[in-house]
Amino acid sequence: MITIKNLHAKVAGNEILKGLNLQVNAGEVHAIMGPNGSGKSTLANVLAGNEAYEVTEGEVIFNGKNLLELAPEERACEGIFLAFQYPVEIPGVTNSTFLKTAIDSIRKYRNEPEISAKEFLALIREKAALLDMDNKLISRAVNEGFSGGEKKRNEILQLLMLNPKLAILDETDSGLDIDALKIVSKGVNYFRSPENATIVVTHYQRLLDYIVPDFVHVLYKGRIIKSGGKELALELEEKGYDWLKTDEVEAV
Amino acid sequence: MSEENKTIENVTNSEYKWGFVTEIEEDAFPKGLSEDIIRKISEVKQEPKWLLEWRLKAYRHWLTLEEPTWAKVKYESPDFQDIRYFSAPKQKPKLNSLDEVDPELLATFEKLGIPLEEQKLLANVAVDAVFDSVSVATTFKETLKEKGVIFSSISEAVREHPDLVKKYLGSVVPYTDNFYAALNAAVFSDGSFVYIPKGVRCPMELSTYFRINAAETGQFERTLIVADEGGYVSYLEGCTAPQRDENQLHAAVVELIAMDNAEIKYSTVQNWYPGDKDGKGGIYNFVTKRGLCETNAKISWTQVETGSAVTWKYPSCVLKGDNSIGEFYSIAVTNNYQQADTGTKMIHIGKNTRSTIVSKGISAGFSDNSYRGLVKVHKSAEGARNFSQCDSMLMGDKCGAHTFPYIEVDNNTSTVEHEATTSKVSEDQIFYLNQRGIPTEDAVNMIVNGFCKEVFRVLPMEFAVEAQKLLEISLEGSVG
Numbered sequence: 001m002i003t004i005k006n007l008h009a010k011v012a013g014n015e016i017l018k019g020l021n022l023q024v025n026a027g028e029v030h031a032i033m034g035p036n037g038s039g040k041s042t043l044a045n046v047l048a049g050n051e052a053y054e055v056t057e058g059e060v061i062f063n064g065k066n067l068l069e070l071a072p073e074e075r076a077c078e079g080i081f082l083a084f085q086y087p088v089e090i091p092g093v094t095n096s097t098f099l100k101t102a103i104d105s106i107r108k109y110r111n112e113p114e115i116s117a118k119e120f121l122a123l124i125r126e127k128a129a130l131l132d133m134d135n136k137l138i139s140r141a142v143n144e145g146f147s148g149g150e151k152k153r154n155e156i157l158q159l160l161m162l163n164p165k166l167a168i169l170d171e172t173d174s175g176l177d178i179d180a181l182k183i184v185s186k187g188v189n190y191f192r193s194p195e196n197a198t199i200v201v202t203h204y205q206r207l208l209d210y211i212v213p214d215f216v217h218v219l220y221k222g223r224i225i226k227s228g229g230k231e232l233a234l235e236l237e238e239k240g241y242d243w244l245k246t247d248e249v250e251a252v
Numbered sequence: 253m254s255e256e257n258k259t260i261e262n263v264t265n266s267e268y269k270w271g272f273v274t275e276i277e278e279d280a281f282p283k284g285l286s287e288d289i290i291r292k293i294s295e296v297k298q299e300p301k302w303l304l305e306w307r308l309k310a311y312r313h314w315l316t317l318e319e320p321t322w323a324k325v326k327y328e329s330p331d332f333q334d335i336r337y338f339s340a341p342k343q344k345p346k347l348n349s350l351d352e353v354d355p356e357l358l359a360t361f362e363k364l365g366i367p368l369e370e371q372k373l374l375a376n377v378a379v380d381a382v383f384d385s386v387s388v389a390t391t392f393k394e395t396l397k398e399k400g401v402i403f404s405s406i407s408e409a410v411r412e413h414p415d416l417v418k419k420y421l422g423s424v425v426p427y428t429d430n431f432y433a434a435l436n437a438a439v440f441s442d443g444s445f446v447y448i449p450k451g452v453r454c455p456m457e458l459s460t461y462f463r464i465n466a467a468e469t470g471q472f473e474r475t476l477i478v479a480d481e482g483g484y485v486s487y488l489e490g491c492t493a494p495q496r497d498e499n500q501l502h503a504a505v506v507e508l509i510a511m512d513n514a515e516i517k518y519s520t521v522q523n524w525y526p527g528d529k530d531g532k533g534g535i536y537n538f539v540t541k542r543g544l545c546e547t548n549a550k551i552s553w554t555q556v557e558t559g560s561a562v563t564w565k566y567p568s569c570v571l572k573g574d575n576s577i578g579e580f581y582s583i584a585v586t587n588n589y590q591q592a593d594t595g596t597k598m599i600h601i602g603k604n605t606r607s608t609i610v611s612k613g614i615s616a617g618f619s620d621n622s623y624r625g626l627v628k629v630h631k632s633a634e635g636a637r638n639f640s641q642c643d644s645m646l647m648g649d650k651c652g653a654h655t656f657p658y659i660e661v662d663n664n665t666s667t668v669e670h671e672a673t674t675s676k677v678s679e680d681q682i683f684y685l686n687q688r689g690i691p692t693e694d695a696v697n698m699i700v701n702g703f704c705k706e707v708f709r710v711l712p713m714e715f716a717v718e719a720q721k722l723l724e725i726s727l728e729g730s731v732g
């Protein structure tokens with residue numbers, strides 16, 4: 001699905017990603033963990049095409065296409081979805097207008113007709129119910145005045161509505177209460193299929209009890225320094241990151 | 253240049269789509285202003301003597317006035333002797349039906365999206381079309397007549413309903429009001445007149461469409477709307493002008509009178525030629541609009557201002573009667589080198605009078621956009637309430653947004669609330685929408701529409717869509 005090779009990226013003049021490699025195949029869930037400031041959100045933003053981040057080296061192939069050549073909206077239309085760590089508010093624009101426009105933009109890119117109002121309504125009702133979301137949130141302005149947890153839940157609603165190929169979830173679990181965590185995980189598991197893939201960025205092993213990953217990677221100082229199965233997350237929970245900060249990293 | 257500005261730089265190079273010129277023979281007066289010219293205007297229009305006298309008094313008063321300079325706009329002041337004060341398409345002296353209107357004129361309005369044949373019109377909107385100095389057609393007159401509603405050009409009203417016109421003309425905006433109001437009173441050529449009889453709810457939206465066509469000609473229309481006790485009317489004005497290199501002056505006056513329990517809803521979609529992207533040409537839009545509310549009456553001004561090189565306009569409400577209500581909802585968009593100084597005045601005189609002000613200013617390019625508003629609560633206005641919300645949105649960092657709220661309260665039982673915000677279309681918002689597949693131009697439109705939502709909501713349905721499109725076109729090219 002996606003192959004990242006030797007990725008280097010800068011933000012505000014500082015190199016944050018320093019030769020990152022990662023391969024994610026269809027049907028897989030990869031968890032990325034790592035200390036604060038190690039570059040997890042940077043990776044997510046670079047993949048989504050945020051222009052504040054400058055790629056200086058490396059390549060990213062997404063379903064056979066050179067991802068780095070595409071504009072952010074083209075990447076979205078090709079099937080990249082980023083659930084933001086800090087979702088922004090769009091005052092005055094209702095969630096439903098926003099989502100219908102998004103769906104229609106993606107359909108247009110694929111030369112498909114617009115979704116009918118009826119079909120759209122049925123779809124959003126179904127997904128909102130799945131996430132235990134109040135219908136009121138759907139008719140409210142995008143994220144405006146939403147609580148932290150509601151914003152995160154809204155990201156997952158968008159994920160289910162747009163049904164992308166690769167979902168990148170940036171700390172979707174932070175700020176969620178236990179019940180919300182379960183619901184959000186349920187949403188993500190519902191999304192999972194042999195045709196798509198998910199990258200989950202998280203600090204907590206707890207999320208991975210619900211969204212069970214196939215692989216766990218540790219991102220440190222802009223590179224992946226360790227990869228393993230889901231048991232790696234448990235080990236990290238127990239030991240922290242210090243034991244991994246070996247000379248192997250410092251040497252490079 | 254930061255990313256943010258680069259992005260925003262690219263959404264502002266749109267073309268004015270209404271800039272064509274109609275080739276039509278016109279009867280025009282020589283340039284310049286004098287008592288002779290005013291007499292000639294009055295004569296061509298076969299006006300009664302009292303109106304000529306009123307015009308001349310206004311002119312003599314105007315001669316004593318100075319052009320106002322307090323607005324936050326910079327422009328070369330017009331040479332009033334270099335303007336033509338009357339220009340009308342040549343036509344038969346009297347129009348009995350649309351068949352007699354010059355086909356070239358019908359084609360012009362058709363091209364502007366205002367077909368004048370009734371069967372082509374929106375079924376519930378009657379239109380008065382004003383081309384340069386004269387009204388060329390008013391539709392649905394018969395349907396309105398059945399309800400006793402008078403909707404005609406003001407020139408026709410002067411002939412057909414002289415008593416009504418004489419009673420109300422200048423009663424809300426006297427010619428002594430200000431420099432441009434005096435000029436308008438002296439030389440006004442045409443405009444619309446509406447009278448809603450007691451207890452009548454006007455069965456359709458009324459609309460006037462103003463088109464400036466002739467070069468070097470000023471447009472000075474005058475609109476007078478009277479809703480008698482318990483009457484209701486919703487009125488919309490629209491306007492466009494050809495694309496020309498020189499500035500043209502538009503100085504209109506609108507007077508509204510809402511008698512006891514009456515309601516007038518006045519909506520404007522102002523789309524005069526704004527000048528080119530370097531600031532050359534465009535209309536000077538210096539307008540005085542004011543409404544008077546008697547007991548329990550309500551007047552709402554809603555405006556979507558996207559055009560004109562310079563705008564100077566403050567639709568106001570005099571809340572004279574107890575419990576009367578004034579509302580002002582405004583969207584003002586400036587792009588390139590446009591300048592707008594616009595807002596409202598809410599004058600609370602009666603008891604328990606209420607006013608609401610919602611102003612949304614959007615500035616892009618090198619433009620300057622100011623809100624200027626006065627809320628005055630007289631001693632007599634016990635229990636008066638005002639709420640003002642003035643929001644500005646900046647696109648890029650070369651434009652300006654300013655807010656000048658004036659609040660004068662002489663009654664301590666009243667409440668006046670003022671809120672103001674300034675925001676930027678942020679790169680984060682655009683990226684968020686991009687990330688969901690929405691291209692940047694659509695993303696900006698979405699953000700701007702969201703920002704203006706409270707105002708779109710109060711526009712008549714038919715026009716909300718049009719206004720939304722207009723906004724998109726006005727900001728085309730200002731973000732990329």
Ligand SMILES: Nc1ncnc2c1ncn2[C@@H]1O[C@H](COP(=O)(O)OP(=O)(O)OP(=O)(O)O)[C@@H](O)[C@H]1O
Pocket residue numbers: 011012016034035036037038039040041042043052085
């Ligand atoms: N826009 C920016 N301007 C300046 N520095 C930035 C910017 N974005 C990220 N950085 C810096 O890049 C580094 C990596 O940030 P990033 O957000 O990718 O970390 P993270 O791994 O997601 O951390 P966290 O776990 O705290 O979310 C940090 O040192 C951060 O301060």
Ligand SMILES: [Mg+2]
Pocket residue numbers: 040041042085170171
């Ligand atoms: Mg992060």
